[in-house]
Amino acid sequence: MKKLRLLVIKKRVLYLFILSFLTLILTYTEYKPITTTFGELMAPICIINKKVFLDPGHGGEDPGCNDPRLGIYEEDINLKVASKTREILTKAGAEVIMSRESDKDYVLPKALRGDMTKKRCDLTTRISIAEEGKADVFVSLHVNATRKRSYAGAETFYNPAEPDSVLLAQNIQKHLRSIPDMTKRIPKPGNYFLLKNASMPSVIVEMGYLSNSKEKELLVQESYQEALALAISRGLIDYFKDCTLRLESPSVTDVIAIQKPKVAIIIDDLGHPYNKGVEEIMALHKYPLTLAVMPNMEKTVEHALRAEKNGFEVLIHMPMEPEYGNSNWLGPGAIKNKMSRQEITLNLRKALDQIPNAVGLNNHMGSLVTQKRELMLPVMEFLKENYLFYVDSRTSEKTVCRDIAGEVGVPYTERTLFLDNQYDYASIKREILKLGQLAQLNGYAIGIGHVGPQGLNTAKALADTLPLLEEQGIDLVFVSELFVEQNPFKKTISDG
Numbered sequence: 001m002k003k004l005r006l007l008v009i010k011k012r013v014l015y016l017f018i019l020s021f022l023t024l025i026l027t028y029t030e031y032k033p034i035t036t037t038f039g040e041l042m043a044p045i046c047i048i049n050k051k052v053f054l055d056p057g058h059g060g061e062d063p064g065c066n067d068p069r070l071g072i073y074e075e076d077i078n079l080k081v082a083s084k085t086r087e088i089l090t091k092a093g094a095e096v097i098m099s100r101e102s103d104k105d106y107v108l109p110k111a112l113r114g115d116m117t118k119k120r121c122d123l124t125t126r127i128s129i130a131e132e133g134k135a136d137v138f139v140s141l142h143v144n145a146t147r148k149r150s151y152a153g154a155e156t157f158y159n160p161a162e163p164d165s166v167l168l169a170q171n172i173q174k175h176l177r178s179i180p181d182m183t184k185r186i187p188k189p190g191n192y193f194l195l196k197n198a199s200m201p202s203v204i205v206e207m208g209y210l211s212n213s214k215e216k217e218l219l220v221q222e223s224y225q226e227a228l229a230l231a232i233s234r235g236l237i238d239y240f241k242d243c244t245l246r247l248e249s250p251s252v253t254d255v256i257a258i259q260k261p262k263v264a265i266i267i268d269d270l271g272h273p274y275n276k277g278v279e280e281i282m283a284l285h286k287y288p289l290t291l292a293v294m295p296n297m298e299k300t301v302e303h304a305l306r307a308e309k310n311g312f313e314v315l316i317h318m319p320m321e322p323e324y325g326n327s328n329w330l331g332p333g334a335i336k337n338k339m340s341r342q343e344i345t346l347n348l349r350k351a352l353d354q355i356p357n358a359v360g361l362n363n364h365m366g367s368l369v370t371q372k373r374e375l376m377l378p379v380m381e382f383l384k385e386n387y388l389f390y391v392d393s394r395t396s397e398k399t400v401c402r403d404i405a406g407e408v409g410v411p412y413t414e415r416t417l418f419l420d421n422q423y424d425y426a427s428i429k430r431e432i433l434k435l436g437q438l439a440q441l442n443g444y445a446i447g448i449g450h451v452g453p454q455g456l457n458t459a460k461a462l463a464d465t466l467p468l469l470e471e472q473g474i475d476l477v478f479v480s481e482l483f484v485e486q487n488p489f490k491k492t493i494s495d496g
């Protein structure tokens with residue numbers, strides 16, 4: 001009898017325990033929205049009467065990515081976020097046109113659409129609705145899915161040939177990144193039919209990954225959809241603010257605001273398993289550092305993924321043969337003297353496959369290869385094809401990279417200073433401050449530091465000195481942000 005009572009008590013305790021555990025889980029998985037005070041968005045004048053075309057992707061025959069067992073369809077999420085965005089923007093004074101307000105598509109019957117595929121017919125119609133409505137911008141909303149289940153985070157794609165598309169993507173992505181717990185991704189060039197064919201600045205916002213179980217839960221929550229809508233709206237308002245600022249004849253204070261000197265810092269030699277300072281650099285995620293990852297190394301994939309997850313920009317750090325120096329440092333898969341065009345392209349392809357989130361490439365060593373036209377030409381052609389930019393590390397005075405990048409039409413920039421050629425903390429700090437002075441003089445400056453023997457000192461010097469640069473009114477930026485104002489894409493990429 002006593003034994004039975006004990007068992008009953010034990011059972012009760014167990015139930016109680018399970019119940020409280022479940023409550024705990026429920027409380028913590030409920031997404032905590034950032035305060036959605038719609039009113040505060042009513043202030044800016046720049047948005048009033050602007051025509052925003054919102055395109056909830058998919059619909060009708062095409063549900064987009066989905067999880068039918070749970071009844072989750074991309075087309076529904078896209079439409080819900082679009083409707084919430086419309087509500088916010090309309091209250092702020094914008095005019096919003098939607099491509100669809102129900103579960104429909106724009107696929108014409110075969111006889112009418114001729115050679116066009118269903119998808120192309122659908123997209124072409126959406127574009128013409130936006131054009132007929134004289135929309136100022138085209139924002140297409142989507143949800144992503146991939147076989148890599150760890151992938152998460154919203155990302156915005158732009159047309160690299162259209163500077164306003166880049167600006168719009170940057171503004172939207174900036175606000176998406178600030179949603180609590182969001183995986184911090186950066187805006188990316190996208191080779192999409194819609195981006196290339198819309199006649200107004202256009203972006204595609206992939207609001208998250210349905211293939212990631214945690215993000216799937218968030219994407220169907222109304223509070224999270226509201227947070228997404230608010231971020232997209234804020235991005236649009238900032239974009240129109242930037243456009244207005246550019247149009248008005250700038251006052252003196254505006255000129256100073258626009259001409260804030262910019263410093264971009266690249267950290268080379270990630271991917272190597274034993275290089276020092278990797279953790280310390282990864283911990284500097286509040287700064288927009290650009291991390292250059294070597295291909296074919298033990299930690300290549302891991303470092304490239306972690307870099308992106310921590311909100312850094314990623315470059316391929318491509319090993320290229322040096323004129324002198326220790327060729328042991330070169331690493332596997334390098335571009336070497338006397339290689340054929342095919343070999344070079346293959347090595348670059350392999351590198352990009354391992355570091356698919358790269359937005360550009362810089363050279364590791366390469367004092368010999370960067371002098372040779374016949375070797376750099378296939379490199380630049382590969383970059384152009386894949387919408388990547390080139391940063392010349394300038395390991396040789398006789399580099400031909402700038403000329404060839406110009407000929408081929410690849411956005412190009414180059415290192416201003418190496419920050420840690422001398423390994424000690426004091427020297428590195430001095431170089432970082434010098435970089436700031438050069439930015440004040442020239443408008444911008446690019447510094448390269450390293451993980452490796454000096455990695456710990458470099459990370460510490462950056463942590464201590466970057467706040468000083470910010471105090472001096474310097475804008476710390478990703479390398480890619482230097483291209484937007486120079487606007488190199490417009491002249492160079494013609495998609496036809």
Ligand SMILES: [Zn+2]
Pocket residue numbers: 268269317363364365
């Ligand atoms: Zn290197």
